Amino acid sequence: MVKTAYHWKFVTVFISSLLMVLSSFSAAFARMVTQITPTLTISEEYSDNYLKTAANKQEEYITSYGLGFTIGFLEKTSEIYLAYNPVYKDYKNLDARDGLLHNASLDGKFTPTQFTDINTHLAYTSNTDNNAGESWQNIASVFGNTRISKNTTLDYFESYSRNFGEQERTGAFREHDTNRTSAGITHQFGENDRMGAKFLYSFDKSDTADADEHKKYNPSVFATYWLTPLNGLDSNLAYENTDFDTSSNDTRTYSGHLRYLRKFSKHFDGYLKYRHSHSERDTGDHDIYHPSIGFDWQVTKDSGISLGIGAMFHEWENANKDSTEPFLDMDAYKIFNFSRRGSLAITGSSGYSEAGGSSDSIANTTSTSPGTSLPGTEAASLGFRTYYQAGAQLNYQLLKQLSSNVFSSYRLNDYQETGVDRKDNRLTMGGGLSWLPLRWLQFKLTYTYTDFDTDAAAQRGDYTENRAFLSINFIPEQPVRMDFMPSRQSLETEVFQ
Numbered sequence: 001m002v003k004t005a006y007h008w009k010f011v012t013v014f015i016s017s018l019l020m021v022l023s024s025f026s027a028a029f030a031r032m033v034t035q036i037t038p039t040l041t042i043s044e045e046y047s048d049n050y051l052k053t054a055a056n057k058q059e060e061y062i063t064s065y066g067l068g069f070t071i072g073f074l075e076k077t078s079e080i081y082l083a084y085n086p087v088y089k090d091y092k093n094l095d096a097r098d099g100l101l102h103n104a105s106l107d108g109k110f111t112p113t114q115f116t117d118i119n120t121h122l123a124y125t126s127n128t129d130n131n132a133g134e135s136w137q138n139i140a141s142v143f144g145n146t147r148i149s150k151n152t153t154l155d156y157f158e159s160y161s162r163n164f165g166e167q168e169r170t171g172a173f174r175e176h177d178t179n180r181t182s183a184g185i186t187h188q189f190g191e192n193d194r195m196g197a198k199f200l201y202s203f204d205k206s207d208t209a210d211a212d213e214h215k216k217y218n219p220s221v222f223a224t225y226w227l228t229p230l231n232g233l234d235s236n237l238a239y240e241n242t243d244f245d246t247s248s249n250d251t252r253t254y255s256g257h258l259r260y261l262r263k264f265s266k267h268f269d270g271y272l273k274y275r276h277s278h279s280e281r282d283t284g285d286h287d288i289y290h291p292s293i294g295f296d297w298q299v300t301k302d303s304g305i306s307l308g309i310g311a312m313f314h315e316w317e318n319a320n321k322d323s324t325e326p327f328l329d330m331d332a333y334k335i336f337n338f339s340r341r342g343s344l345a346i347t348g349s350s351g352y353s354e355a356g357g358s359s360d361s362i363a364n365t366t367s368t369s370p371g372t373s374l375p376g377t378e379a380a381s382l383g384f385r386t387y388y389q390a391g392a393q394l395n396y397q398l399l400k401q402l403s404s405n406v407f408s409s410y411r412l413n414d415y416q417e418t419g420v421d422r423k424d425n426r427l428t429m430g431g432g433l434s435w436l437p438l439r440w441l442q443f444k445l446t447y448t449y450t451d452f453d454t455d456a457a458a459q460r461g462d463y464t465e466n467r468a469f470l471s472i473n474f475i476p477e478q479p480v481r482m483d484f485m486p487s488r489q490s491l492e493t494e495v496f497q
Contacts, residue, residue: 034073039085041066043471052463061092079109101126118144135173137163151188168379171460175207195223204380211381213245232261242354242380249381253279253354269296273308279354284318286384292329302488305332320416330388333488341397345491348390354383383417391495406431409495422456428495442473
């Protein structure tokens with residue numbers, strides 16, 4: 001009852017705030033392109049293991065009815081998009097979960113000056129599609145960049161989330177707040193030469209005491225310099241301090257790399273790389289020596305493929321045994337348009353970190369999209385981990401009004417601390433069809449198979465699930481939306497979640 005009251009209070013405040021914002025800009029909106037579009041959606045969903053358990057699988061059929069609207073306001077220097085989509089869900093077996101759910105969002109793109117771009121996002125979602133029978137999330141984020149001189153750019157990002165969702169470590173649901181604040185400056189002093197610094201602050205705070213609660217501070221500096229047109233150096237230094245709220249497993253990590261670059265063409269470089277990290281904690285220090293060799297194929301600023309192979313040499317000052325293991329450096333995102341009808345999008349990454357560390361420390365140092373989460377970042381108490389994840393999505397236009405897609409993803413989290421020694425594997429495969437017989441009528445059919453396997457049976461169990469989803473959408477006209485450009489973050493959201 002308390003949480004229900006909280007949800008309604010948030011929705012009321014959210015909508016009231018939007019009305020105040022919209023009314024305050026009424027004069028400006030008179031010069032904007034404005035469109036209000038209602039939408040009606042009816043869907044049927046089936047799961048053969050709705051509660052995601054290894055035994056006593058629960059079948060479930062869910063019928064949903066959604067009636068919402070979108071509003072778009074477009075001006076030369078700003079775009080504002082509002083959406084509200086309440087959905088009523090009717091469960092065949094779990095009748096206690098029947099109810100009205102709310103989904104509201106406010107997005108904006110602003111160019112206040114010639115040299116500044118800002119993107120904002122505010123959202124509230126509620127859902128009952130999980131083991132606990134309840135889930136909700138409030139999100140607020142701002143991402144922007146400002147060119148403070150001809151060759152110097154300032155980037156900044158803030159993301160805050162309060163949610164009741166599934167925990168990585170146990171699979172149970174908990175209420176917690178997460179925050180990620182970062183700022184960085186980059187100075188370009190040559191065609192391909194640059195240097196800069198970045199600072200990241202983040203925290204995970206639970207409503208009740210939890211082993212994964214922590215605060216993190218992560219400053220870093222980097223530089224790339226080409227000695228000659230064909231030979232260059234790339235370097236990075238970082239410090240990361242992880243302070244746990246409920247334990248004494250605080251970790252301080254110093255890391256860095258030096259990379260020799262050899263240019264073979266405008267977009268293709270080979271490299272020799274050495275990375276080293278030193279972590280200090282009460283249970284004993286940990287050193288990693290990591291030489292590797294590989295290549296970078298940078299097609300555009302936001303897409304390319306980087307692959308390398310090397311070995312990690314571990315030295316532990318605790319019960320862990322010193323070890324050597326091969327490691328594949330991977331950071332790939334690329335869309336291949338092989339015909340007018342078909343395209344293939346791929347994404348992949350790998351890395352390693354102490355105590356659920358960020359991707360900017362001793363994991364891959366290539367940049368990721370703001371807000372992109374890496375596997376295991378909520379399981380900070382499990383300590384050192386390596387991870388691999390890869391996904392792909394094939395889209396093909398079968399007929400003028402009929403399109404299809406096939407997708408697959410794999411994710412591995414390997415936690416190597418003494419007393420943990422845990423591996424989580426998640427495989428997802430599926431596909432879908434979208435049929436648009438009329439401009440205002442759309443049918444969608446999607447099938448997904450998920451296989452989750454872990455050797456931490458005492459904390460969470462294995463499960464497999466087959467899920468099918470059929471929806472009918474009635475849209476009087478195409479709504480005004482933000483300019484959609486395929487991104488790495490949107491692709492990873494689709495194939496991994």
